Each structure stands twice: as C-alpha cells, then as structure tokens.
Amino acid sequence: MIPAAFDYVRPASVAEAVAALGEHGDEAKLLAGGHSLLPLMKLRLASPGVVVDLGRIPDLRGVRDDGDVLAIGAMTTHQAVVADPLVREHVPLLAHTTAMVGDPQVRNRGTLGGALAHGDAAGDLPAVAQVLEAEMVLEGPSGRRTVAAADFFVDYLTTAVGEDEVLVEVRVPKYGAGxxxxxxxxxxxxxxxxxxxxxxxxxxxxxxxxxxxxxxxxxxxxxxxxxxxxxxxxxxxxxxxxxxxxxxxxxxxxxxxxxxxxxxxxxxxxxxxxxxxxxxxxxxx
Amino acid sequence: MPDIDVRINGIRYQDHVEPRLLLVHYLRDRLGLTGTNVGCDTSNCGACTVLVDGTGAKSCTMLAVQADGTEITTIQGLAGGEGAGAPEDWHPLQKAFNAEHGLQCGYCTPGMIMSSVDLLQRNPDPTEDEIRHGLEGNLCRCTGYQNIVKAVQAAAGELRAAGAPGAVVGGQS
The missing domain is CATH 3.30.390.50 (CO dehydrogenase flavoprotein, C-terminal domain)
Structure with missing residues (x-):
C-alpha cells in the first residue's frame, strides 16, 4: 500500500512549522511519529497535499522539571516517556500506561503529542491525560495558549488544536507518593x-x-x-x-x-x- | 524530490526519493536489500523491522525521507565479515535461531531477529516473559513462538558470555 502523492516539508523550528501550516492551510497535515497518520495515508483514508514533518525540531523532545509540573515535549517518543526517570518518579501512571501502547517498535517511533493530537478515544493516552488533568500547550501564529485535557478532546478524532497550531508540550502535574x-x-x-x-x-x-x-x-x-x-x-x-x-x-x-x-x-x-x-x-x- | 543521506549496513547512500516512498520499499526496490520482508503492510506483523539509530522500527510505517541522517541496520547488515554470509560470521542471534530452529517458514525471521537485537540491547538478561512481551511487535504464524523464545535465551547467554551486550549491532558508525 502506497500513500497518495504529497509534498514534504521538514521545518527546523516550531515557528517554521506554524508558518508552513499558514501557507498550506487545510492541505497540510502534521507528521509526528507517523504511527497513526502513515497507516491512514497508506489506506488512502487520509491524503494530505502537504506533510509537515516535526521530526527535526529538537525543542519538541524531552522531559523538563518545571516546579510542580513535568513539561513533556510533544515529540517525545513513548519509549522515552517510559524510560524517563522524572516521569517514573512523578507521574508513574503515564509511564505504566505508555508501556502498554502498541508494541516496542510502535513505542520507539510513536510520540506522546502525536497520540494526543490524533484524538482517538480508543487510544490509551487520551484517557490518561484526562485522569492526570494534563494541560496541552499549543503554538500558533499569535503565540501560545494552554488547553486543559477536559477541553482538549472535542469529538471523534477531533481536538482543540487549530488548523494553524502545533501541539508543542504536554504539562502534567506531579503526583506525590500518596x-x-x-x-x-x-x-x-x-x-x-x-x-x-x-x-x-x-x-x-x-x-x-x-x-x-x-x-x-x-x-x-x-x-x-x-x-x-x-x-x-x-x-x-x-x-x-x-x-x-x-x-x-x-x-x-x-x-x-x-x-x-x-x-x-x-x-x-x-x-x-x-x-x-x-x-x-x-x-x- | 527531497534528498536523503543515510547509512545502511555501514554504507553511505545519497539519493533523491519521492516523499511518499516507504522506507521498506527504498530498502528492497531501490537498494535490493530484500532480506527485509513486507508482511502485513499495516504496521502489525513486524516482518519489516529494521534498526533505525539502533532501535527497532517497522520500515513499512516510515517514509524514506524520515530516515535522512540516520543509521540503519537490516538483517543483511547484522553478520560480521565481508557480507558473504558464512555461518561462522553470523550474529549470535542468527546462529541461535538456526541452532534452536526458531522458525518454520522463515518469513518473519528477519524482523524477529532485528527486534530481538533491540530487546537484548535494552535487556541483556530477559526472562521468558520479558522476551515474549519484548517481541510483541512481531507475529509468527508457524512456530507458536516456543523455539523463538529459546533462540533468544540462547543468544542472550552467548552475548553475556562474550561480555558485550552493547556491541550487538557492531561498529558501523
């Protein structure tokens, strides 16, 4: 199975990614780990005219300790989440559940942000984001805004991420030993x-x-x-x-x-x- | 068409590729590396598993352009020597799959071995349960997995005895 033809853009920064979305409008689709999007494209259930690959934006990867919360880059892979010492210590439910997402190869490539932005209620992580009361940080042409998990998942495969926005970070409160x-x-x-x-x-x-x-x-x-x-x-x-x-x-x-x-x-x-x-x-x- | 610059089994390739070209098709159809199989073509079966920068990936679910700048190992890059494939040059996992008969039709074997490499790099001494979970991304319709598990256990012992679990992929960088 081969996807329909598309143009490929690989921005080096979030600003460039947002600009690409602005330029190509609803023709554009963001590619994260690709483990939801590429199967849909191969089945021709999705045929974006332009694929904007977020894979080379270093700022979008990694877990940062930010006081009472962990700030997890949207392009952090599932495997990196599972292995991260901060996640394991402060948000063990996330590490525990992410270890059950798909299989090892899927976890090596798939990302936390991709799984949430895809908005599939059959995926494991959206329900976990709800329970953790995570916040999603979205960046668009006019800057950043934050959306609570409770308001993020709007409908079937539909989230609060606007057509010109990129999910850049997932902020998860730390949970104590209790x-x-x-x-x-x-x-x-x-x-x-x-x-x-x-x-x-x-x-x-x-x-x-x-x-x-x-x-x-x-x-x-x-x-x-x-x-x-x-x-x-x-x-x-x-x-x-x-x-x-x-x-x-x-x-x-x-x-x-x-x-x-x-x-x-x-x-x-x-x-x-x-x-x-x-x-x-x-x-x- | 975008350019890619990628190292595959120790050899550098610079190429133009159509964006929609899947990595597995680049490997098989452009480079002739047909050791990597296409099984289900739906991200399920893992027959197409290769190592991308050392970790297992289903090459049917990756664009060739996404591999730009990476180092890839396929089943054909796993053995040592000059690539003639002489049994004495085989990787310990290849030897173990042979010795333990960890296959029947053999179609899943290239992916099964590459996932086993990834597993043993992370966990040099896995339990049977950890092997079975570690290979969840690879389906075998013949064996019932029993001898596959035995092969991975045997290779793990071999690699630990050699004292170099981290050097499983060999020095191609």
Missing part, C-alpha cells in the same frame, strides 16, 4: 486498540478515599471521566465492597460504540469490571 494508580487494558493482541481501557488514580487518607479519578478509553467519541464513580468514592471507605459498588456506575454518561470487536452493552460491562479492578489496584484494597 497516589496509587493503574491502567487496565482489555485487548486481543498488542497491536489491537483497547476494546475498553480504564485509567484510575486513588489518593488514600486514613483508610478512606480522599480522591479518586477514573478515565475511560473507547467508551465514546472522546475519552470520558467516570464522574459518577469518582463522586461515589470521595470520602468513602477504601474497601473492596465500596469500590465495587462505585464501579457499577462507571459507564454512566458514556456512549460506547458497537463494532466488530464488541457491542456497546459488552463495552459497558467491561467498563464496570475494569474500573473495579483498576480501583482495587490503585487503592491497594
């Missing part, structure tokens, strides 16, 4: 999307749940937070019965798809079961 975490992924093989995935973080205090966060992968067109479950757990005892009862509400407010992997009602079932397992692991119950 937080437990877990990502539960249900899929057939490494390369397959999660049929359903659940990201959970739990902060315990004196045997109770001080705060619980649950994010859902592939339960609709965007990555959802399971707000009913989170609300039921705030201040509740951190025991198995309470967690299981709260997990029963995990699929409330979602709109899961039916496809050849699963029907919607089965996805709802998975969301409840995986939420219980993720909460048990994250809370040490």
């Amino acid at each position: 937080w437990g975490y877990r990502y539960e992924k249900f899929n057939r093989v490494a390369q397959a999307w999660a049929i359903v995935g659940v990201a959970a973080m739990v902060r315990r205090e004196n045997g109770t749940v001080a705060e619980a966060r649950v994010g859902l992968t592939n339960m609709g067109t965007v990555p959802y937070r399971a707000r009913a479950t989170e609300g039921a757990l705030a201040g509740a005892p951190a025991d198995a019965t309470t967690l299981a009862t709260a997990a029963e509400a995990a699929d409330q407010g979602t709109d899961p798809p039916s496809d050849l992997n699963a029907q919607a009602d089965y996805r709802r079932h998975l969301a409840r079961v995986l939420t219980r397992r993720a909460l048990e692991a994250a809370s040490g119950a």
Whole structure:
C-alpha cells in the first residue's frame, strides 16, 4: 500500500512549522511519529497535499522539571516517556500506561503529542491525560495558549488544536507518593486498540478515599471521566465492597460504540469490571 | 524530490526519493536489500523491522525521507565479515535461531531477529516473559513462538558470555 502523492516539508523550528501550516492551510497535515497518520495515508483514508514533518525540531523532545509540573515535549517518543526517570518518579501512571501502547517498535517511533493530537478515544493516552488533568500547550501564529485535557478532546478524532497550531508540550502535574494508580487494558493482541481501557488514580487518607479519578478509553467519541464513580468514592471507605459498588456506575454518561470487536452493552460491562479492578489496584484494597 | 543521506549496513547512500516512498520499499526496490520482508503492510506483523539509530522500527510505517541522517541496520547488515554470509560470521542471534530452529517458514525471521537485537540491547538478561512481551511487535504464524523464545535465551547467554551486550549491532558508525 502506497500513500497518495504529497509534498514534504521538514521545518527546523516550531515557528517554521506554524508558518508552513499558514501557507498550506487545510492541505497540510502534521507528521509526528507517523504511527497513526502513515497507516491512514497508506489506506488512502487520509491524503494530505502537504506533510509537515516535526521530526527535526529538537525543542519538541524531552522531559523538563518545571516546579510542580513535568513539561513533556510533544515529540517525545513513548519509549522515552517510559524510560524517563522524572516521569517514573512523578507521574508513574503515564509511564505504566505508555508501556502498554502498541508494541516496542510502535513505542520507539510513536510520540506522546502525536497520540494526543490524533484524538482517538480508543487510544490509551487520551484517557490518561484526562485522569492526570494534563494541560496541552499549543503554538500558533499569535503565540501560545494552554488547553486543559477536559477541553482538549472535542469529538471523534477531533481536538482543540487549530488548523494553524502545533501541539508543542504536554504539562502534567506531579503526583506525590500518596497516589496509587493503574491502567487496565482489555485487548486481543498488542497491536489491537483497547476494546475498553480504564485509567484510575486513588489518593488514600486514613483508610478512606480522599480522591479518586477514573478515565475511560473507547467508551465514546472522546475519552470520558467516570464522574459518577469518582463522586461515589470521595470520602468513602477504601474497601473492596465500596469500590465495587462505585464501579457499577462507571459507564454512566458514556456512549460506547458497537463494532466488530464488541457491542456497546459488552463495552459497558467491561467498563464496570475494569474500573473495579483498576480501583482495587490503585487503592491497594 | 527531497534528498536523503543515510547509512545502511555501514554504507553511505545519497539519493533523491519521492516523499511518499516507504522506507521498506527504498530498502528492497531501490537498494535490493530484500532480506527485509513486507508482511502485513499495516504496521502489525513486524516482518519489516529494521534498526533505525539502533532501535527497532517497522520500515513499512516510515517514509524514506524520515530516515535522512540516520543509521540503519537490516538483517543483511547484522553478520560480521565481508557480507558473504558464512555461518561462522553470523550474529549470535542468527546462529541461535538456526541452532534452536526458531522458525518454520522463515518469513518473519528477519524482523524477529532485528527486534530481538533491540530487546537484548535494552535487556541483556530477559526472562521468558520479558522476551515474549519484548517481541510483541512481531507475529509468527508457524512456530507458536516456543523455539523463538529459546533462540533468544540462547543468544542472550552467548552475548553475556562474550561480555558485550552493547556491541550487538557492531561498529558501523
């Protein structure tokens, strides 16, 4: 399979990339690690006239300690995220989940920013960004702006990134030792999307749940937070019965798809079961 | 057409390529390096795996232009010697896949070996579980993986005994 012909641009800076987007308008598509875009181009489901390759902009790679947050360059590969000591120490949920994205070759080339900007609710990292309450830094012709994860994922494969903007950085708050975490992924093989995935973080205090966060992968067109479950757990005892009862509400407010992997009602079932397992692991119950 | 300047199996190539040319097609159709196979062509099976700057990549999911400035090793650059492919020059993983019969039809083998190189560079002493997870990006439809795992274990032992897990790819830079 061979992509349709396109022109190739390889900017050396974010400013040059933004200028290229301005010049080529909706003909242009940004190339990050290429592991979502190139398969779509080979299937001719995407046929951009101009591909703007972000692969040679050094500023977009790496993890920086920025006080209370980690600033992760959008072009940092999954493998670099998994191996990064700062990520492992301060945001272990991100390292833990990123290690489950695709397979080793995909993680060597695929990037955090690419996975988020692609905006696929079946991808693992959008739900994790929701749970981590990450912020996305976008750069466009008039400078930079920051969008919270809650406002970033707009619709199916659609994010808040404007046509003339580049996602340059993902800012993730540091989480202290009080937080437990877990990502539960249900899929057939490494390369397959999660049929359903659940990201959970739990902060315990004196045997109770001080705060619980649950994010859902592939339960609709965007990555959802399971707000009913989170609300039921705030201040509740951190025991198995309470967690299981709260997990029963995990699929409330979602709109899961039916496809050849699963029907919607089965996805709802998975969301409840995986939420219980993720909460048990994250809370040490 | 963009220019690329790339080192492949120790040889420098300067070329004009169409932007849409996939790396695997550049290797096979332009350079004749047909040891690297196209399996599924959908980023799943890993038959086309090569090392790009030392780490495994599916060359069907990479443009040749993205390889500009990199160093690439394919299965044909793994053995030592002058490239004649004499068994005594084989890489320890090639020897082990042969000795342990880590293949049946052999189609996945070039990619399987290149991913194993990447795995052993990161983790010179993997457990069976780590080998199976480390090779998740490579599908084999014949073996059931059992002898592939044995081959990687054998090669890992060989490389550790040689004391040079970091030198797996050889000195081509």
